[in-house]
């Protein structure tokens with residue numbers, strides 16, 4: 001009888017330790033989308049409108065809170081974890097299909113999101129026009145961020161050019177949208193300490209990366225880790241793993257390749 005009690009106590013202690021460990025490694029999933037469409041582009045980065053809508057419904061159904069980048073950054077700075085499940089939605093590159101297919105779904109479910117725009121690409125084939133960018137920016141749901149002027153990898157260009165990519169894109173977006181542009185996104189997720197500091201000095205409040213690994217702190221708002229959502233997340237089990245809050249922890253430790 002005594003032995004049984006000891007075993008139960010050990011089991012309870014193990015469960016408590018596991019729960020505390022899991023709580024400590026939990027990070028809010030920041031999702032990174034690119035194309036939302038059914039076009040000829042069959043790359044992994046295209047998520048169909050149906051799949052996107054299913055994923056948003058999945059998050060709503062399971063009670064996820066959709067955070068704006070402002071809310072998420074405030075949490076990072078205070079080193080806080082959300083109560084219950086939470087998620088952040090972002091899109092890179094400013095594809096027109098974001099306006100055509102993702103925005104109506106976001107609108108229908110009142111989901112806030114951030115779209116990172118490459119200023120020189122605006123109006124090019126498959127990319128949004130200024131009118132569309134402005135309409136999204138004027139909505140209460142979509143925040144427009146900068147994804148540079150040209151989408152060149154910032155680690156591969158001279159420092160003065162890095163500064164101009166950061167500042168010029170912010171200035172142009174702000175003058176067209178009549179709003180502060182507060183967030184930045186590194187092309188291809190590439191940055192170094194100098195670039196990160198320049199983003200801060202240029203007046204941004206934070207920056208999205210992809211998966212910088214363990215080199216930056218989990219709560220560094222200028223190196224926000226994100227999870228790439230691709231075609232493989234058509235499978236809701238894969239999507240569920242990606243939004244679990246533990247995906248980043250295991251990916252940083254290279255316990256599996258990105259899904």
Ligand SMILES: [Zn+2]
Nearest residue numbers: 092093187188
């Ligand atoms: Zn990009």
